Amino acid sequence: MLGPLNTSSLKLRSIAIEQILSLCCQEGEEWGTQHRLCSSFNNTLEIVPGELRGLCLSTVEICCSKQHKIYKCTEGQIAARQGLSCSLKDGQSGSEFYTDCCEACKIGLVVGSSSSKCSVEPFAFGSPWDEVYDGCCRDIKQGDDTFILNEEDENNLCGRFENLCSQICENTEAGSYMCRCHPGYTLLDDRKTCAQITSEDENEISSTEILDSSDCRRGYEKDQRTGECADVDECETGEATCDTNNQVCMNLEGSYRCLDIQDVKCDAGYRYDRKAGKCEDIDECEDQAACDEGFQCVNIKGSYDCIAVVKNYPLPAKKKVESCAPGFRRHNEQCVDIDECAVDKYACDSNQVCTNEIGGFRCDCKIGFTLDQVTNACVDINECQINAHECLESQRCDNTIGSYTCIRLQSCGTGYTLNAETGNCDDIDECLNEHTCRPNQKCVNSNGSYRCYDLLACPSGFVANSDATECLDIDECSTGKAKCGPGQICKNKHGSYACHCPPGFIIGKNQRCEDINECEMHKGMVCPHNSECINTLGSYRCDCKAGFKKTRPEDLVCTDVDECTEVPGLCHQRCINYYGSYRCGCEPGYKLTANNRTCEDVDECVEYKSNNLCVGICENSPGSYGCRCPQGYRLGHDGRSCIDVDECETRDVCNGRNEICTNIRGSFRCTRIDCPHEYEIDPDRNNRCRRTVRFCQQDDVACLRKPTSYSYNFITLTSNMPVPPTGRALFNLRGPTWYESIDFDMKLIHVDAPANVRPADERYFSLNKLSNEVLLNLVKSIEGPQDIELELSMTVFNNGQPFGSNIAKLFLLISAHEF
Incomplete structure (x- = not known):
């Protein structure tokens, strides 16, 4: 089950979510195509981000399950056409689609065989059953002679179609059937399934539950588990009376048959195993040439299948996603701080000291340097200039990069005089000679200088007046005595002063004003x-x-x-404004080009060609597309399907004498029946010529050998119609059961095909002979258009001599279209 998706984590990616889900769906369809269990999907999906992995796996399972259902529905239709049961007893995935499609197809076959219309409008099963019902019903009407019912079959649906009822099937006079149950069972609402009747007291066994095999017909016995009559395999139980040395026992529904070993014929795809005493499946895959290169051979009962080998194309390489914030790196699936000072020795310049911080680093000026507010670079401090050195008065201060040097002067300097005798510098007592002290001050000598002391002792920040009678405030700001840092504002106070930084600045290191961020x-x-x-x-x-x-x-x-309002023509078609930005969009049927502004028409016919938008011809139009059909078809209500126009029903055609109208996909054909000499049109069947003289003398061999009748049968097929491995039944010819033996033969009379179409030959057909009847099968798909004439003959023998024959002429009309 998918957890809640954190949509805030879905950042911009190199691959859109829609593209990721499309890739996931393709993976699921390929997995299902290989008939694998959807829940066992184990392919790696490196392209899918972690937060979308659950969403992707759900998409894989949905698309895989869809593929299983398509296969099961197709198998169910094949089972219905072959008269097999519509139930799967092995609990396979999609078994419900197998059963539903099989039942819908079987109903369509019955309705189509009864000459009724195939419309589902009065009742409508719903999807996918409507399409299956309609397809099977129309196949009957358009040439699938496997299920064409003669007058006898129309009144015996129970005998013609197996598994119509779960227990007892009874034909009705109206050409239909009804289901009935054995004693002790009741018919359910589906009118075909029987359920056992139980007593109201669960501990009491109803008398209707006590049944024995006498409730079943001969050759059947009661199944103790289901309560239904099941066929007895006399060959397994030993009830058969076959000669085990020379005969093989073949079980039949409700009976059995003893066949001479040399006469045993196995179905296609099987061979007789004398040791096992039965027909065993042939493993065609043991033949290395069974399938073409690029296909894998899969053996199935009675045949084999070639499945395309799915190549595992590598998914695009996953792009490394940097999910850590700047200043951090991924280590053991965690984000750890990057020590830029250790990683990059040039993180700070040579005049700075690098200090690592969490998520970043800081560059501070070295001692002897200060930050220039304009260039943001660390520049040298001239300690000599700002009197921030410790050189003696007898030394000269020379500035160096980042420091300073004290150099002894050759002269003694101010306040000293050179003693010629000692070579030392002696102090000059300025108070004895020249000094600058005012009359109200006292001069006091000091080494190399002197100081003036007020005669009136004033507090700090004050100075005595010239008469030494009053202490006056010193304006340090105007006199230059204030020691404010660069950029600071000096404000005089009574007896003092204060240094302030301008608004937006704060006093920082070295008493300098630094900008407030x-x-x-x-x-x-x-x-x-x-x-x-x-x-x-x-x-x-x-x-x-x-x-x-x-x-x-x-x-x-x-x-x-609102960019959409303020910038006309910003987008080609649609402009969608949203908070802080905008995006361009296109009308339906258009898509954005690479500049994300201009729209161009989507050619749906090319873009979605693999989706079969149209059954017939797809025509693109600006912003859309349309479907049209070739001549002889009309467009269906869904706007994409091409429905064949039955000219034989909708038009007044083929009205000539003895003409028969045959509808073909996209066209029709008028055929005139010209009976051979001594034959005439059968008044009961306008497609059959019967002999004018129906009786022969017993010794008139030539008369006896003449065909009793010629039947003209027209079968229409679409071009390249799919043919299952077991073949597709086309026509059934049945003879009487009272003759000693019957011989059947098929001839290819004529093929008419264009130069670019491969003509069919006898290898496209096979005969399946069963006692008194023969089934003509199509074993290879036929490309259209082309016309094929076959002749199927039946000769009956009595006392070893021919005793009559019938000829069925088959005209296969293959249309030029595959729909």
Whole structure:
């Protein structure tokens, strides 16, 4: 079962979800085509992302199951045409479709054989039964002579079709049948199945349940499990009286037959095993040439099948999806931090120190360097210039990259004088000579300099006036005595001063003003959600994201841009605006081109050719398509099917003397029956010529050998009609049962085919002889158009001498179309 799908995780992928599900469905159909159990699907699907794997497997199972149902429905129709049971007892997958399609086809065969219309409008089974019923019913009307009923068969449906009823089938006078049950059973609502009647008291056995084999006809016995009459295999029970040395026992429905060993004939695909005493299946797959190259031979009972070998084409290689955030990498299915400082030694420049952080890294200036606010580069600090060195007064400060050097001066420098005798620099007492102290100050000498002390002791930040009578505030800001950092604003105070940074800045390292990054400090709270915060020097601004705009420059809120309204002609056909963007769409029957704006017509006839949009001819039109049919067909109500026009019923044709109208797919044929000399049209059957003289003298051998009648039979087939491995029954010729023996023979009289069509020959047909009747089978598909004339003769023998014959002329009319 699929769990809830996290749609937020469905990011943009290289392959759309629809393409992934299409690949999954193809995998399921191929798996089902190989007759494999859908639940055992084990192919690897590397292209499918993990969150779609469950959805893909469900799609595989649905498409595989659909393929199983198609196969089972086809097998059910074949079983109905061969008169087999519509029940599967082995619990195979899709058995319900086998049964339903078999039952629907069997009903269609009965209705088609009774000359009734094949329409399902009065009752309508529903899909897929309507299509199966209609196909089997129309096949009868259009040439499947396997089930053409003569007058005797029309009144004996129970004998002609097996398994119409679960127990007793009775023919009715109206050319139909009804089902009846054995004593102790009751007929269910489906009017064919019998169920055992039980007593109201489950512990009491009803007298109707006590049945014995006397309730069944001879050759049958009661099945204790189902309660139904089942055939007795006399060959297995030992009841048969065959000569085991020279004869083979063949079980029949309700009886058995003893056959001489040399006369035993097995069905096609079987051979007689003398040791086992029965016909055994031939494994045609042991012959290495049974199937062409590229096909695998699969043996089945009585035949074999060639199945195309499915090649496992590799799926497109899975693209590596980076699911970790920037600054992280995948390790053991987890995202771990990348130490950029260790991985990339050039992450920071040579004047910086790299510090790793979670999800990133930081570059700080080395000692002796400071950050330039304009270039964002670490530049050298000139310690000598800003008096941030420790050189003595007798030394000169020389700046170096990242530091400074103290160099002794050759002269003594200010405040000193060179002692010629000692070579040392002696201090100059400036207070004795020149100094700059005011009258209200006292001069005090110091090494290399001097200091002026006020005679009036004023607090810090104040200075005495010239008379030394009053302490005045010192404006450090205007006098230059304030020590504010670069970019700082000096504000004088009474007795002091203060250094402030401008708005948007904060005092940072080295007492410098550093820009405040409001976007990072107040992340998500500075700008509206549909705008992006951009930091600026000393401030910030809010820029609208793509697809949004400000109505007025002073607005703080960004509103959605309706690109479809503001940009005329943005899309070729349809423009769909959505929050923050737009997309282009096309009208039905069109698709977007590579630029995702222009629409082009979809040629459905080419694009979906494999889907068989039209049975006949597909014609593309702008934005759509249409179906039309060749001459002789009309378009069905579904707009795609081609339905043959039966000119013999809808038109006044073939009205000449002794003319017979035969409907062909897409056309019709008028054939005039010209009886041979001494024959005339049978008034009861206009397609048969009978002898004018019906009686012969007993010793008139020539008269006796003349055919009693000639029948002219017209069978229409579509071009390349599929033929099952066991063959397709075309015509049945039956003789009387009271003659000693009957001989059947078939001749190919004439074939008329165009130069580009391969003409049929006798290898396309086979005769299946059964005592007093013969079944003509088609064993290979015939390409149309072409006309084939066959002659099927039947000769009866009495006392070893020919005692009469009949000739059935068969005209096979193969249409030019496959539908």
